[in-house]
Structures are given as C-alpha cells and as structure tokens.
Amino acid sequence: MKKMTQEEAKRICDRVIGFSKADECRVVIQGSRAGNIRYAQNSVSTAGLNQDTQLSVSVAFGKRQGTATINEFDDKSLEKAVRRAEDIARLAPENPEFMPAASKQEFKATPTYFEKTAAIDPEYRAEVAAQSISLAKKNKLVSAGFFLDTLGFEVIANSNGVFGFQESTNLSFSCTARTEDGRGSGWVTRSANDVSKFDPREASEIAIEKAMRSVDAKALEPGRYTVVLEPAASSDILNFMFNAFDARQADEGRSFLSKKGGGNRLGEKMFDEQVNIWTDPWNADAPVSPWDSGSMLAREPMSMVKNGKIESLQYSNFWAKKQGVAPRGRAGNTIMSGGTKSTEELIASTKKGILVTRTWYIRSVDPQSLLVTGLTRDGTFYIENGKVKHPVKNFRFNESPVTMLNNIDDLGKTQVFGDGRKSVVPAMKLRDFNFTSLSDAV
Numbered sequence: 001m002k003k004m005t006q007e008e009a010k011r012i013c014d015r016v017i018g019f020s021k022a023d024e025c026r027v028v029i030q031g032s033r034a035g036n037i038r039y040a041q042n043s044v045s046t047a048g049l050n051q052d053t054q055l056s057v058s059v060a061f062g063k064r065q066g067t068a069t070i071n072e073f074d075d076k077s078l079e080k081a082v083r084r085a086e087d088i089a090r091l092a093p094e095n096p097e098f099m100p101a102a103s104k105q106e107f108k109a110t111p112t113y114f115e116k117t118a119a120i121d122p123e124y125r126a127e128v129a130a131q132s133i134s135l136a137k138k139n140k141l142v143s144a145g146f147f148l149d150t151l152g153f154e155v156i157a158n159s160n161g162v163f164g165f166q167e168s169t170n171l172s173f174s175c176t177a178r179t180e181d182g183r184g185s186g187w188v189t190r191s192a193n194d195v196s197k198f199d200p201r202e203a204s205e206i207a208i209e210k211a212m213r214s215v216d217a218k219a220l221e222p223g224r225y226t227v228v229l230e231p232a233a234s235s236d237i238l239n240f241m242f243n244a245f246d247a248r249q250a251d252e253g254r255s256f257l258s259k260k261g262g263g264n265r266l267g268e269k270m271f272d273e274q275v276n277i278w279t280d281p282w283n284a285d286a287p288v289s290p291w292d293s294g295s296m297l298a299r300e301p302m303s304m305v306k307n308g309k310i311e312s313l314q315y316s317n318f319w320a321k322k323q324g325v326a327p328r329g330r331a332g333n334t335i336m337s338g339g340t341k342s343t344e345e346l347i348a349s350t351k352k353g354i355l356v357t358r359t360w361y362i363r364s365v366d367p368q369s370l371l372v373t374g375l376t377r378d379g380t381f382y383i384e385n386g387k388v389k390h391p392v393k394n395f396r397f398n399e400s401p402v403t404m405l406n407n408i409d410d411l412g413k414t415q416v417f418g419d420g421r422k423s424v425v426p427a428m429k430l431r432d433f434n435f436t437s438l439s440d441a442v
Contacts, residue, residue, distance in 0.1 A: 003031070003151075003153070004029070004031065004053075004153060004155070006165040009029060009153075009155040009165050010157075010163060010165070012027075012029065012055070012073055012078070012155075013027045013029070013155060013157035013163065014157075015075060015078055016055070016057055016078050016081075016082060016157075017157065017158070017159050019078060019079045019082040019083075020057075020059055020082050020086070020159065021086065022059035022060055022061055022085075022086055022089060023059075023060055023061055023062065024059065024060050024100065024101045024158065024159050024160070025057065025058070025059050025082070025101075025158060025159040026057070026058040026059075026101055026156075026157070026158040026159075026296065027055065027056070027057050027058075027155070027156070027157045027158065028055070028056045028058075028154070028155065028156055028293055029053065029054070029055045029056075029153075029154070029155035030053070030054055030056075030152070030153075030154050030155075031052070031053035031054075031152055031153050031154075032050075032051070032052060032053075032150055032151070032152040033049065033050070033051045033150065033151045033152070034049070034050045034051075034148060034149070034150045035048070035049045035120060035121075035122070035125060035148070035149050035150075036048055036049075036050075036125070036146065036147060036148045036149075037122075037125040037126065037128065037129050037146075037147050038145070038146045038147075039129045039132070039133060039143065039144060039145055039146075040143075040144040041142060041144070042133045042136055042137055042142055042143055043133070044126070044129050044133075047122065047125065047126075049122075052071065053071060053073075054069055054070070054071045055069065055070050055071070055073065055078070055081065056068070056069045057069075057070075057081050057082055057085050058085060059082070059085045059086050059089050060089060060098065060101075061086075061089050061090060062094065062098075063094040063095050063096070063098040064089045064090065064092045064093070064094055064095070065089050065092055065095055065098065066084075066085040066086060066087065066088030066089030066090070066091075066092055067085055067088065068081045068082070068084040068085040068088065069081070097318040099295075099317040099318050099321070101158040101159065101160050101162070101296065102158065102160065102162055102295060102296040102297050103160050103161075103162070104160055104161035104162055105162065105297070105298055106298075107164045107166075107290045107291055107298055108282075108290055108298075109166065109290065110166070110281045110282050110287045110288065110289060110290045111193075111282070111284065111287045112166065112167070112168035112169070112193055112287045112288065112289065113166075113167040113168055113169055113193075114169050114193055114194040114195065114196075116194070116195050116196055117149060117151070117169035117170070117171060117192075117193065117194060117195040118151045118169050120149040120171070120195060125147055125149070127200075128147045128173065128200040129145065129147065131200050131201050131204060132145050132175050132200060132201075132203075132204040135201065135204050135205060135208055136177055136204070136208060139177075139208050139212060140179075140180060141177045141178060141179060141180070141208055141211055141212070142177070142178050142179075142180055143175060143176065143177045143178075143204070143207070143208075144175070144176050144178075145173065145174060145175035145176065145204075146172075146173070146174055147171070147172075147173045147200075148171065148172050148173075148419075149169070149170070149171040149195075150168075150169065150170045150171070150419070151167075151168075151169050152167070152168050152169075153165065153166065153167045153168070154166050154168070154289060154293065156291060156293055156296050158296060162296050164289075164290070164291050164296075166289045166290065166291075168193070168289070169193055169194075169195075170191070170192070170193055170419055171190075171191070171192055171193075171195055171198060172189070172190065172191045172419055173189065173190045173191075173198065173200065173203060174187070174188070174189045174190075175187065175188050175189075175203060175204050175207045176207060176378065177204070177207040177208045177210070177211040178211055178442070179211060179212070179215055182442065183214075183215050183216065183217075183442065184211045184212060184213070184214040184215035184391075184442065185210075185211055185214055185377070185378045185379065185442040186206070186207040186208060186209065186210025186211035186212070186213075186214060186357070186378055186379050187207050187210065187357060187358050187377070187378035187379065188203045188204070188206040188207040188210075189203075189232055189417070190203050191416050191417055191418060191419065191422075192416065193287060207378075210357055210378065210379035211379075213379070213381070213388070213391060214378075214379050214380070214381070214391040214442065215391065216390075216391065217380070217390075217391040217392050217393045217394075217442070218382070218390055218391070218392055218393065219392070219393045219438060220354075220382065220392045220393070222395060222396075222435045222436050222437050222438060223435060224432040224433065224434055224435070225352075225353055225354045225432075225433055225435060226350060226351075226352065226353035226354070226383075226409070226429065226430065226431055226432075226433070227353055227354045227355075227356055227428075227429070227430050227433040228343065228346045228347055228350060228353060228354070228355045228356070228383065228427065228428070228429050229356050229359075229427060229428045229429075229430065229433075230343055230355075230356065230357055230358070230427050231412075231413075231414060231415035231417075231425050231426060231427050232357070232358050232359075232415070232417070233356040233357060233358055233359045233376070234425045234426065234427065234428050235415075235417045235423055235425040236358075236359045236360065236362055236374070237359055237362060237372060237374070237399070237401050237404065238336070238401050238404075238423070238425055239334075239423060240362070240364065240370055240372055240401060241256070241370055241401040241402065241405075242277070242334040242423060244256060244257070244367075244370065245257065245304055245312075245313050245314050246313065246314050247264060247313035247314060247315045247319055247320075247323065247325075248315075248316065248319040250263075250264035250265070250266075250313060251263065251264055251319075251323070254367065254368070255367065255368065256367070256368055256369060256370045256400075256402055257310065257313065258368065264313065265310055266310050266311075266312070266313060267309065267310060267311075268309065268310055269307075269308045269309045269310075270305075270308065270309070270310055270402065270406075271305060271308040271402070271405040271406055272308055272405055272406055272407075272408045273307045273308045274308075274408050274411055275305055275307075275308050275336070275405050275408070276303075276305060276306055276307065276336070276337040277303075277304045277305040277334060277335065277336045277337075278301065278302060278303045278304055278305075278334075278335055279299075279301065279302050279304060279331035279332070279333055279334055279335065280301040280302075280333070280335060281299040281300075281301075281332055281333065282301070283333060283335055283424070285335075285414075285416050285424055286333045286335060286416050286418075286422035286423070286424050287333075288332030288333045288421070288422060289332060291329055292329030292330045292332070294330065295316075295317050295327070295329055295330065297317075297327060297328055297329040298328070298329050299328070299329040299330075299331065299332060300328060300329070302328075302331065304334070308405075314330050314331060315327065315328075316330075332421055332422070333418075333421065333422040333423065333424070334421075334422075334423045334424070335414075335423070335424040336414070336423075336424060336425050336426060337411070337414075337426070338411045338412055338413055338414040338425075338426025338427070339410065339411040339412055339413070339426065340413065341410065341411075341412045341413065341427075342412060342413060342427075343355075343412055343413075343427045345412070346410055346412050346427055346428075346429045347383055347386065347387070347388060348386040348387075349386065349409075349410065349429070350383045350386060350429065351384070351385060351386070352383065352384055352385075353382075353383040353429075354380065354381070354382060354383065354392065354395075354433070354435070355379075355380065355381040355382075355383055355388060356376050356380055357376075357377075357378050357379035357380065358376065358377050358378045358379065359374050359375065359376060359377075359397075360374060360375055360377050361374055361375050362374035365398065369400050369402065370400045370401055370402050371398065371399070371400045372398075372399065372400065372401075373396065373397065373398045373436075374396070374397060375394055375395070375396050375397070375439050375441070376394045376395050376397070376439075377394055377439075377441060377442070378442070379391070380392050380393070380394050380395065393438050393439065393440065394438070394439040394440075394441055394442070395435035395436070395437065395438060395439060396435070396436050396437045396438070396439055397433065397434055397435050397436060398434050398436050399433060399434050404428070404430055404433070407430045407431040407432050407433075408428060408429070408430060408431075409429040409430065409431055410428075410429040411426045411427070411428055411429075412426050412427030412428065412429070413426060413427060414426045415427075
C-alpha cells in the first residue's frame with residue numbers, strides 16, 4: 001500500500017471529479033496494509049502481508065447511477081474509470097430511492113490511528129505466536145491462533161465540495177487451546193486500535209487456563225438457568241440487536257421495534273433500566289471514522305437506549321426524507337454501558353448458575369422477536385455458592401437479546417470487539433437463560 005498524504009489524496013479526488021461530465025460525482029479511496037500470522041498444532045502455519053489501494057467513483061445523471069473501481073492512479077486510468085462509470089449510469093434504470101450527494105461539511109478527526117500499531121512488523125507478529133505456543137507447550141496443551149494487524153486510510157470526496165481524510169490502525173487476536181486428548185478447550189479474543197493495550201501473554205493464559213479447567217465436563221439437564229456471560233459471549237448475541245435499530249424496518253413492520261398496528265416503538269421502555277446503549281465515533285475504546293462513507297454524512301454521538309427506553313433509530317437518507325427526519329451518518333460503533341465488577345465478582349454473587357465463555361454458530365430464528373439459536377463452546381462451567389465447581393457439557397440455546405436485557409441481575413466490565421464496525425459489551429449476569437439441549441462438542 002502506498003500511504004497517501006492528505007494532499008495527495010485531495011489532488012487525486014479533484015482530478016477524478018474534474019474528469020466527470022455527470023450531474024454529480026462521488027469518490028472513495030481506501031488503502032490498507034494487513035499483516036497476519038496463523039498457527040496451529042503449536043506451530044506457525046502461515047504468515048503474510050496484503051496491501052491494496054482502490055478508488056471507487058460513482059456518478060449520476062438524474063436518478064441513473066453508475067460505479068467503477070480501479071487501483072491505478074495515473075490520469076489516463078482515472079479518466080477511464082470515470083468514463084466507465086458514466087457509461088454504466090447512462091444504461092442503468094432510474095433508482096426510485098436515489099438521493100443527491102451530500103453537501104459540503106466539516107469532519108472532526110477521530111482517534112483511530114496509533115503509530116505503535118502502524119509500526120508492527122513480522123518480528124512482532126512472530127513474537128505473539130511464539131509466546132502463545134510456548135505457554136501451551138509448557139502446559140502440555142495444543143494451541144491454534146490468528147493475529148491480524150491493519151494500517152489503513154479512507155478518503156471521501158464529491159462534486160459538492162465534501163472531502164475527508166482519515167487514517168486508522170487496528171489489531172485482532174484469537175487463540176484456542178486444547179488438551180492433547182481433545183477433552184478440554186479454552187478460547188480468548190482481543191481487539192484494539194492501540195497495540196499498547198494488547199498483551200498476547202495475558203490473552204493466551206486465559207485460553208490455556210480455561211482449557212485445563214474444562215476437562216471431564218459433566219452433563220446438566222437443559223432448562224432455564226442463571227448465567228454469567230463473559231463479554232465475548234454477550235457480544236455475539238447482542239450484535240443481532242445492535243444491527244436492528246433501523247427505522248425503515250421498524251416502520252414497515254419487519255423488526256422487533258415495529259409497533260403492532262403500524263409505526264415504531266421509539267420512546268417506549270423495552271429493557272431493564274440498567275440498559276444504556278449509544279454510539280460515539282470519538283469513543284476512546286472503540287473509535288471509528290467520523291463519517292458514514294455510504295452517505296458521506298458526518299457521524300455524531302447518539303443515544304440509542306437510555307435507562308431501558310428506545311431513544312433513537314438509524315435512518316437512511318431516503319427514509320429520513322420520507323419521514324421528515326434530519327439525515328445523519330449511520331453509526332460505526334455501538335457501546336453498551338457496564339458496571340465495575342469483574343467476571344469473577346459476578347460469579348461470586350451467583351448461588352447457582354452457568355458460566356459461558358463463548359457463544360457461536362448463532363442463527364436468527366425470528367427477526368421480529370430477535371429470537372436466535374446457537375451453542376456454547378470452549379469453556380462452559382457450573383457455578384455453585386459463588387464458585388466455579390466443575391465444567392459442564394455445552395448447550396444449545398434459544399434466546400432473544402430483548403429477553404436477555406429484561407432479565408439482568410448485574411452488569412460487569414466491558415470489552416471491545418470488532419475490526420470494522422466496533423462494539424463495546426459488558427459481561428452480564430442474567431436470569432432464566434434458555435438452554436434447550438446438550439452438545440457433545442468441546
């Protein structure tokens with residue numbers, strides 16, 4: 001990836017827009033350098049570096065639109081891409097939901113770039129894998145994991161004078177540790193913009209500890225249990241709800257936020273009063289770009305749920321105009337408030353229950369109630385009198401995040417998840433979580 005400066009990016013965007021003969025022109029440039037290392041069976045299997053920079057140009061003649069993408073940046077190639085987009089637009093049918101390009105606006109930079117993360121090199125990646133593998137070998141376990149670091153930039157511009165330039169860094173890590181006989185399994189995941197917040201040894205030790213404790217799991221009868229969900233287990237379920245705050249789906253009767261008889265449930269109390277959810281591109285733990293690249297509108301902090309009440313919904317440009325609502329950029333992160341307690345403290349306050357490390361293979365059952373089904377894995381334990389007593393066989397569950405957020409006993413500390421769209425989710429202690437059957441997988 002050729003790392004463009006803001007000045008270079010502006011010159012390229014101006015050239016592209018200058019070549020266009022359409023009614024309007026929009027340009028997006030995205031560049032990335034992604035380094036990775038993968039290991040399995042306590043041995044590195046692959047490592048690599050992928051780099052690419054692409055420019056997408058979209059034009060419109062009236063309501064007819066066309067888009068072309070290219071990864072060459074000389075004038076001849078840029079003009080060729082513009083002409084291709086214009087040819088497509090002339091042939092395309094009119095889009096009945098077409099919305100004009102955004103007007104000129106200012107974007108306040110968000111803290112998405114960290115020099116130390118950008119400086120990650122093959123030696124650092126190898127050290128991440130080496131630490132994890134050596135800890136697994138020391139404990140006679142088998143480890144597998146994946147570490148990915150990215151450095152990137154995004155540029156947006158249009159013929160109305162919009163221009164934005166943003167650099168970003170990110171890393172993600174996951175590790176699975178298993179006993180040599182395959183009877184015990186543990187897992188961990190981490191995500192951060194700033195590498196100084198990441199400790200590969202600490203993360204791997206968690207997966208290793210869970211693998212060693214999960215051997216000889218006992219079967220419990222399926223049913224409704226108090227559960228302590230670690231943040232990763234909470235996140236995969238709650239994301240089904242976080243992604244469903246769409247006003248159009250609600251207004252058209254296709255959502256858990258649809259009101260019987262028509263309309264949406266904006267302003268209604270739907271969750272426990274402990275539930276507060278919002279979006280904020282400047283959040284220090286989960287920063288995202290200050291614009292929505294689809295609409296080229298600025299993002300802004302926005303409360304989604306306050307004390308259990310639905311405070312706002314997400315609107316596309318088209319639906320905002322149709323409903324007479326001011327348009328704004330769609331969210332890039334979702335943040336749920338938690339508490340000050342550690343997962344261990346949530347366990348200590350539990351008389352009888354189940355500790356869940358991870359949920360996976362989650363599928364939607366009913367979009368209008370947000371009912372989902374999935375499985376636990378990589379460390380599921382029985383809690384009695386405030387202590388983890390023994391591992392238990394994994395369960396299948398049928399549950400809705402709406403129900404979950406009405407059955408909160410307590411909330412713990414939060415954790416960050418995601419590479420692109422980010423979420424911040426707490427550990428949760430919940431009543432009456434519905435386990436429907438057993439799974440023999442570890």
